[in-house]
Amino acid sequence: MSTLLRLGGCCKVYRVGAFGGRRLTAVDDVTFDVDAGEVVSLIGESGSGKSTIGRMILRLSPVTRGAVQFRGDDVARYGRRELHEYYRHVQGVFQDPFSSYNPVYKADRVFKLIRDAYFPQLPDGEWRDQVAAALSAVTLDPTQVLHKYPHQLSGGQLQRLLIARALLLDIELLVADEIISMLDASTRIDVLNLLGDLKARGLGILFITHDLSLGNYISDRTVILRRGLVVEMGPTGKVFGNPQHPYTQMLLASVPHLHRRWEEVEGDYERVSAAVPPDRPGSVLVEREPAHFVREAA
């Protein structure tokens, strides 16, 4: 497998407070890769910097220190034309499908925008075939979704339209930022399965979520973030099956299960939540098992 995307020591520092006097480190020295044909889930609570990482990858927000590399090139150095090409290969889909669309226009206008920007010369017939192919890849019926306004479609349909829009391009990496958090339980699993199908087609997917069960279901590798720091990362089976860092253990103990009540794991929860260490400067990621990294005090 080839490395598509590499984050090398990425930091994001915001200036906050009056006159930007205070500094807030939202993302602190984050390093990981996303390979082709792989789903990596980025899991963290609110304020952990997970969306900021997604925004830095999509160059919606500049990197303060470190670099985002796509196929070995530093994304920050891209000029206008290179950036245009970059977006041909890397696209993002965000949390709220209802605010991603302009309610004044029909929903399929997102396809037209892609055509104007990337395929202005393509004949109408070929373009229609491509749109039909992209829609069938996301299991949407063109007669049901084309020529409709956003309010006439369900959240799941809108979210799949946005993914279809990305598929019209030569997409290699998809940044999916909480894309199913706002969908209903009966439809969210279909969108999640769709990510699995795309993975089989060779796409790399960065799946950003706060929901551990969704991350566990779909991803090959998992990165757990806490206040901008990676506390644990590795193959999903190992991170969920044998969590090493107390913070990961605490998160897993607080997930509501269907068949096991919290009381039954209460002892575990008390023990692990007491053991979550405060943020200490100078802690480092240590490889405990092959490819399984855990943050330890220096």
Place this chain on the structure above:
Amino acid sequence: MGLRVDDLRVYYRTLRGDVRAVDGVTFGIGDGEIMGLAGESGCGKSSLGNSLVYLTGRMRYVDGSVELDDRALPIWDFEAMNDYRFKKVSVIPQYAMSALNPTRKIGKMTAELLRSRGVQYRTVAEELSRRLELVGLDDEVLSMYPIELSGGMKQRVVMVVSTLLNPSLLIADEITSALDVSTQKAVAGMLVEFRRRGFVKSMIVITHDISILAQVADTILVMYAGHLAEKAPAATIIDAPRHPYTKLLISSLPEVGIRYAEKRLHGIPGIPPALLEPPEGCRFRDRCPFATDRCRRRPPFAEVADGHHVACWQAA
């Protein structure tokens, strides 16, 4: 008997006609019962919860009756409900974070609220600080503005203030949805603790997240498109549901431990019907893999086993 709702119908007025969000709903909640109310967005679960406390301008009471502790609740009469609101029925609204008046300090706001119900702040002040301590908050929050508190803290303040007069029924509307997993667990645990200490007698916990209900609820009521689908003890809903919608819904939930590579889950094809002129009969018919001609008539919400009600011809 705690709450008794009989054939309640509450519609939304729109220019194009009535949206039948709560359409003929009959159920009961026992004393000390925590009932979870689950369903997809737009199924009417929040409308049902709100209609027991506060009918907003666009909501229209159509038919049915509500009894709380053997006394009829005049839910159609906004003024008359003032005698019950906050004292007998109380609500933790969906956006508790914005439920607080930003221009008042928490303590002053609470005092104003109490005065509107004819209760002296002094008489409950001690109890208030005891309860704040219970949820892990300091007395100091009373002299703070809402903006000075974090989201989780505001949520807890609203929980304490809403239950201050020991209401008989508390409606908690999506109170854990905007919270992180660890805070979610703490807030859900507090609900159970509130009942144990007798701050509230019975509760309706509204959420789209069935796994939260599996943790806190005694019984679960599943709604679909303005109708009731199924009500049963929580374990029965999760392990042995009888309504096709509940079955498909439960089987589509990913749990920690289920992996895409090993076991593929499936969603429910289709979308719920529009509630403006909804179809006759069972509203799940179009998406239901077991639908027959019989489903053109509305199935009764019948008791199929002790405490287990299902609205489906097949299950009856």
